[in-house]
Amino acid sequence: MMDENRGTIGFACAYTPLPLIDAAGFAPYRILPDNDSPDQAGRLLHDNLCPHVKRVLDRAMSGRLPDLAGMVFMNSCDAMRRLYDAWKTVKPGMNSVLIDLPTVATDASIRFFRDELERLSRTLGQWGADAVDEAALAGSIGRYNRTSSLLTALRDKAGRSELKGGSAALQEAYNRASISPPGESIAFLEAILNEGPDNPQGEPGVPLYLFGNMLPDPEAFALFEACGVHIVSEDLCTGSRLFAATETGGGDWLLNLARSVLGRPSCARTFNVERPGSLGRDVAAGARRTGARGVIGYTVKFCDPYLARLPGVRDALKEEGIPLLLLEGDCTLRSIGQHRTRIEAFVEMMR
Amino acid sequence: MMNEYFTDLEAGIVKAIGEGNVSHRKLYTLELARLGRRLYSGSDSIAWCGITAPFDLLNALGATSCFVEFIGAMLALTGAVGPFIEETDHAGYSSDSCSYHRSVSGAAIKGMMPVPKFLIGTTNPCSGGLAVLENLARHFDRELFVLHIPQDDSGGNVPFLADQMREMVAFASRVSGTTLDDDRLRRSVELSNRASAVMKEIFALARHDPSPVSSRDLSNFGIVMSLFLGGEPAVTIAEAFRDEFKRRIDAGVSGAPGRKYRLLWIQNRIQFRHGLEKMLEEEYGASIICDELNDITWDPIDPEHPFEGFARKSISIPFNGTIETRIGHLKTLAREYRIDGAVNPCNWGCRQGTGARGLIEKGLGEIGVPVLNIEVDCVDSRKFTEGQIRTRLEAFMEMLQSRPPLWQ
Numbered sequence: 001m002m003d004e005n006r007g008t009i010g011f012a013c014a015y016t017p018l019p020l021i022d023a024a025g026f027a028p029y030r031i032l033p034d035n036d037s038p039d040q041a042g043r044l045l046h047d048n049l050c051p052h053v054k055r056v057l058d059r060a061m062s063g064r065l066p067d068l069a070g071m072v073f074m075n076s077c078d079a080m081r082r083l084y085d086a087w088k089t090v091k092p093g094m095n096s097v098l099i100d101l102p103t104v105a106t107d108a109s110i111r112f113f114r115d116e117l118e119r120l121s122r123t124l125g126q127w128g129a130d131a132v133d134e135a136a137l138a139g140s141i142g143r144y145n146r147t148s149s150l151l152t153a154l155r156d157k158a159g160r161s162e163l164k165g166g167s168a169a170l171q172e173a174y175n176r177a178s179i180s181p182p183g184e185s186i187a188f189l190e191a192i193l194n195e196g197p198d199n200p201q202g203e204p205g206v207p208l209y210l211f212g213n214m215l216p217d218p219e220a221f222a223l224f225e226a227c228g229v230h231i232v233s234e235d236l237c238t239g240s241r242l243f244a245a246t247e248t249g250g251g252d253w254l255l256n257l258a259r260s261v262l263g264r265p266s267c268a269r270t271f272n273v274e275r276p277g278s279l280g281r282d283v284a285a286g287a288r289r290t291g292a293r294g295v296i297g298y299t300v301k302f303c304d305p306y307l308a309r310l311p312g313v314r315d316a317l318k319e320e321g322i323p324l325l326l327l328e329g330d331c332t333l334r335s336i337g338q339h340r341t342r343i344e345a346f347v348e349m350m351r
Numbered sequence: 352m353m354n355e356y357f358t359d360l361e362a363g364i365v366k367a368i369g370e371g372n373v374s375h376r377k378l379y380t381l382e383l384a385r386l387g388r389r390l391y392s393g394s395d396s397i398a399w400c401g402i403t404a405p406f407d408l409l410n411a412l413g414a415t416s417c418f419v420e421f422i423g424a425m426l427a428l429t430g431a432v433g434p435f436i437e438e439t440d441h442a443g444y445s446s447d448s449c450s451y452h453r454s455v456s457g458a459a460i461k462g463m464m465p466v467p468k469f470l471i472g473t474t475n476p477c478s479g480g481l482a483v484l485e486n487l488a489r490h491f492d493r494e495l496f497v498l499h500i501p502q503d504d505s506g507g508n509v510p511f512l513a514d515q516m517r518e519m520v521a522f523a524s525r526v527s528g529t530t531l532d533d534d535r536l537r538r539s540v541e542l543s544n545r546a547s548a549v550m551k552e553i554f555a556l557a558r559h560d561p562s563p564v565s566s567r568d569l570s571n572f573g574i575v576m577s578l579f580l581g582g583e584p585a586v587t588i589a590e591a592f593r594d595e596f597k598r599r600i601d602a603g604v605s606g607a608p609g610r611k612y613r614l615l616w617i618q619n620r621i622q623f624r625h626g627l628e629k630m631l632e633e634e635y636g637a638s639i640i641c642d643e644l645n646d647i648t649w650d651p652i653d654p655e656h657p658f659e660g661f662a663r664k665s666i667s668i669p670f671n672g673t674i675e676t677r678i679g680h681l682k683t684l685a686r687e688y689r690i691d692g693a694v695n696p697c698n699w700g701c702r703q704g705t706g707a708r709g710l711i712e713k714g715l716g717e718i719g720v721p722v723l724n725i726e727v728d729c730v731d732s733r734k735f736t737e738g739q740i741r742t743r744l745e746a747f748m749e750m751l752q753s754r755p756p757l758w759q
Contacts, residue, residue, distance in 0.1 A: 044709035048447065049702055075502065077478045078702035085674035085707055098673065102499045103474055103481060108518070109499055112511050119506070269478055273497050277489030302447050304702055308482030311443040312489065328445075 005181075006128045007069030012056050012083065014237040015074045015101055015270075017117055017261055019140035019246060020254075022182055024121065024129035029066055030178035032216045032238070033331045037062040044086040050079035051300050051330035052214040057083060060090045070095030070127045072120065077269050077305055097123045104273045105262040114258035121254075137253045141246045143182035148245040150189035151177065155240060159232045159290065161204065162197035167231040168218040174239050175216055205230030206350045209292035211283050212299045213237045213267065213306060215329075220336045224296070227340060228347040233290040235283070236298075241265050268305035279309050280316025287322050293350050294323040296343070298336075301328055323350060353422075353463060356429060357387030375591035376568065382584045383575060387425065389415045390465055396527050397465050399487055401473025401480050402574070403500055403668050405516055405661040407581030407652075411539035412520065413529050414468070417578055419483060422458055423451035424571070427622035427730040435461060436731055449700035450730035452483045459490050466491050469526040471519060475500035476670035477703035496522045500665050502672040512662035537654050539581035544651040546580055549589035551647045556596040557640055558688050562613065563599035565606040566628040566639040568592075570620050573645040612637035612751055615685055615720070617695040617711065618704040619644070623732040627744060635748040641688040643669065643681060674707045678714030685720045689758040692751050693722045694744075698729040719757050723747040 006025040011018075021028045033055030040061045041054035059065055071091070073084040075098055084098045099116050102109035121132045151173065157163040158170045165172070173192060177185040207230050215221075216238040224231060234240060244264035249256050262270065265282075272278050287295050295317055299306040310326060317324045325346040329335035361384035364377055389395045398409055398416040409416035426432040427450075435457030436450060442460055444453055458464045464487070472484040472495055481497070488495035498515050501508035520531050550573070557564045572592075579585035599606060614631070616639045621627070631637040648667040652660025665671075669680040685693065693715055697705035712722040725743055728734045 042709075044707070044713075046697055046702075046705045046708050048697075048699060049706045078706055081673070082702070082706040085710055088675075089710060089713070098502070100499075100502055104497045104499070108511065108514060112499065112501075112507075115507060268482075271485055273495055276485045276495055302702065304448065304477070304479040305482055307445040307448050308452070308479055308486060310445070312486060314443050 008066055009124070009127075010065065010068045010071040011073075012053075013074040013076050013080055014242040014267065015076055015261055016072055017120070017257055018182075018242075019137060019144045020117055020120060020132060020257060021072065021124065022143065023132045023136040023140040024124040026069060026124065026127075026129060027181040029068070030175075030242075031056050031059060031065065031071075032175060032178070033214065034059055034064065035217075035332050035334075037064050041086070044089060045082055048302050049082060050077075050302050053079040053083040055331055057086050057090065060087060068094060070097070070124075072096075073098045075100045076267065077303075079302070079304075095127045102262065103270055105259070105270070106273070110255065110259050110262055113262060114252070114255045117254045117258055134253050137257070138248070140182070141248055141253075141257070143186065144243070145245045145248075147177060147182050147185045147189065148243045150186065150193060151240065151243050153193055154189065155233060157193065157197075161200050161230065163192075164195055164198045166198070166200075166225050167221040167234075168225070171216065171218040171221045171239070174242070175218070178238075178242060203228070206294065206347050207232045207290075207292050209283070209287040209290055209295045210234040210236065210298065211286065211295065212297050213303055214300050214331050215239075215298050215336075216331065217333050217336075219333045223333070223336060223340065224343065227343040228351070229296070229343065232292050233286065235265055235286055237267060241267065268303075268309045277309070277312045277316075280313040283313050284316050284320045284322055287317075288320070292322075294325070294346065296346070297324060297326045299326075299328055300331055352431070353387065353425070354391035357384050357391060360384040361388055375588070375595040378588050378591045379572070379575075382579055382588060385584075386415070386417065386578060390417055393465070396529070397467045398469055398471055398523070399464075399467045399484065400471040401475070401484060401498070403473045403475045403665045403671070404471045404498065405665060406578050407539050407543040408516060408520070408536075408657075408661050409471070409523070410581035411536045412523055412527070412531055414523060414527060416471070418480075419455045419487070420451040420480070421575070421578070422464065423454040423730050424622040426454050426458065427732060428624070430623065430732065432623070432730055433733050435463065436733075447700060449477075449479050449698065450728050452479050453700075454730055455483055456486060459487055467493055469493055469523060470495040471523075472497040473500055473665070474498070475665070475668065477701070479700075479702070494522070494526055498665070500671060503676070504663055504666050508666065509659055509662045512665060513658035516658045516661055536657060540652045540654045540657050540660070542582060542586055543580040546576070546585035546589045547647050547649070547651065549586065549593050550576065553589060553592045553596060554645055554647070556593065556600060557645075559600050560689065561605035561610060562638075562640040562688075563596040563604065563606045564638070564640045566632055568606055569642060569645050570639075571642075573642065574619070606640070607632050607636075607638040609636050610638050611635075612691045612748070613641075613689060614639045615641045615643070615681070615688065615690040615693040617643050617681065617693055617722075618701075619696070619698065619729055621696060621727060621729045621735075623730070623735070625735065625737060627737070627740060630741060631744060631748070635745075635752075637691075637748060637751070639694075641684050641690060643684065646680070646684065648680070670703060674710050674714075677707075678711060681711065681715060682718055685715060685718060690720055691757055692747065693720055694747075695722055695724045696727045696729055697724050698727065699734070700728070721747070721750065
């Protein structure tokens with residue numbers, strides 16, 4: 001990060017290359033879907049579009065945004081591309097860019113994505129950043145890798161039921177880290193990590209693995225715990241996926257960053273072409289690795305990448321004998337609250 | 352079932368043509384039936400693909416290739432789609448997903464999708480289509496190759512896609528045991544260019560006033576013709592359409608006598624049989640003379656650099672890229688065809704096509720063209736509420752009747 005902060009850059013997708021934005025002197029800020037903005041996005045986007053995207057757009061339409069120097073969108077799915085389109089209509093004067101994102105990580109697509117990252121770097125320069133050099137990018141990657149390792153440690157602490165506030169507190173940490181510069185994130189994450197262990201009372205929850213996409217509301221996690229769930233680990237866009245560590249190494253730093261972003265634990269939209277249908281096997285492996293006795297899948301409605309692949313996940317978990325509860329919602333506690341009875345029944349079944 | 356359907360369809364049309372009953376639409380349907388028969392014959396080397404795959408290149412490779420949505424449309428057309436979609440309900444697929452893709456998935460589960468030799472996924476036009484191809488690759492245990500279609504042709508995007516297409520040829524050759532013959536490739540490029548040029552003529556003729564086109568003449572034409580590019584039949588069919596429209600114009604015959612309103616149909620048609628187009632023509636003098644996908648958006652492919660040409664073609668499809676590209680294309684069509692109003696069937700489950708309906712409505716509104724957004728599932732006839740849609744269309748037509756003409 002440069003000496004002078006150039007301002008804040010908004011983003012909405014977990015594939016956003018945060019170290020590059022930070023290295024350009026901007027502070028990345030995730031525009032999380034909030035529940036307080038009036039529902040207006042339907043004027044521009046069809047009702048059957050991803051609620052995450054619509055709630056992010058609602059924030060823009062309601063003016064509930066921080067002061068942004070620009071907005072970086074990733075071409076991760078149809079809905080995100082439409083968000084970029086609608087954003088330009090709602091915020092015509094704001095800097096915005098859509099960065100293409102391959103769905104498979106072949107050598108050619110990694111090189112292509114590397115060039116897209118270079119385009120992003122140039123674009124950020126047009127928005128007021130200085131050119132990103134290798135030293136600045138290396139420094140930023142180092143800070144985000146530190147953030148990643150702290151969050152991993154927090155996740156482990158939560159997995160051992162030693163984190164005060166449990167998985168809701170972990171989610172709060174994720175949310176805060178997603179809207180803070182990495183230097184600030186490191187400071188508050190270290191502080192949380194250094195707090196004494198929690199001393200949980202009562203019956204321990206059933207260890208479960210959580211996967212899916214957008215679930216940023218900490219109260220949703222509190223609800224899970226109130227239903228007797230102990231989330232031992234998760235794979236969510238609003239959780240660990242955003243903060244996957246970046247592999248460093250010699251040579252072209254942008255290429256390394258491109259390879260790392262495409263190689264991180266994947267959203268359903270990205271897959272291994274040599275292992276079609278691997279999402280289900282990956283979820284099963286995640287559950288096994290973390291000692292979970294079951295899996296909860298949470299996806300927002302109308303998310304095609306997940307909707308199309310959930311039957312495969314169900315099959316893979318069935319083959320492994322791992323119980324699965326699928327929940328669908330709209331990013332809000334309201335919809336997850338309606339699932340309380342199903343969650344409780346699922347937990348009862350495994351006690 | 353499908354093999355019998357296509358075989359019978361082909362035999363019936365061949366018989367009719369043999370009896371002198373030839374028409375442009377019959378030639379088109381004949382080739383469609385032949386493609387279906389080849390897909391289901393069990394003898395051809397089949398490739399299931401995404402919509403923007405380079406079919407002229409795949410045809411040069413000798414692969415019987417087809418985008419999977421074709422099967423969804425065929426099942427809808429034959430009225431057989433219901434049980435296949437129901438099958439996906441049982442298998443855990445969401446009813447919020449695209450019915451083109453659900454019907455294909457259901458057909459695969461029920462053993463009604465021929466086993467492919469390989470699959471070619473494309474990132475354009477939609478996330479759902481690529482997901483289905485990944486699922487089919489798993490279901491059939493066949494290899495999948497993914498073409499990442501860049502958002503535009505800037506920078507190194509064309510060489511990037513052209514190189515992927517070269518890799519695709521190597522992949523397909525390895526899997527299927529066929530090789531790409533230079534002469535066959537050159538011939539495919541030549542035929543693709545010839546057919547595309549004639550199709551350009553067709554669309555230019557369709558803009559004539561009065562237009563020689565009826566609502567059904569060019570239904571699904573552009574998207575289905577892409578499957579035939581690179582082969583002789585594409586040229587034959589295109590020439591038949593062109594000659595028929597020329598004949599009608601020369602004879603002063605309108606494709607829809609008494610037509611007062613020229614409509615633009617956005618995205619795809621409703622694939623099952625229904626009475627809306629007839630109602631529009633007969634009761635309101637309104638017919639669809641332009642479909643969004645009935646356009647040639649690419650330049651002729653340079654036979655010396657065919658892969659770059661195929662790449663430009665795939666990138667140029669208006670569904671690709673940001674909505675500005677698509678709206679710009681729709682505005683051009685509306686001006687060229689002197690469109691009075693546009694109908695956008697917001698196919699339930701299609702995030703790519705209908706996601707931006709408000710932006711499209713706003714964009715066409717900027718040039719004075721009103722848009723009717725209707726809520727319809729273009730494949731699943733069980734959800735079709737004809738009465739409600741008819742009422743919306745009637746109100747739209749009454750609105751058009753009350754407006755001064757848009758184009759003087």
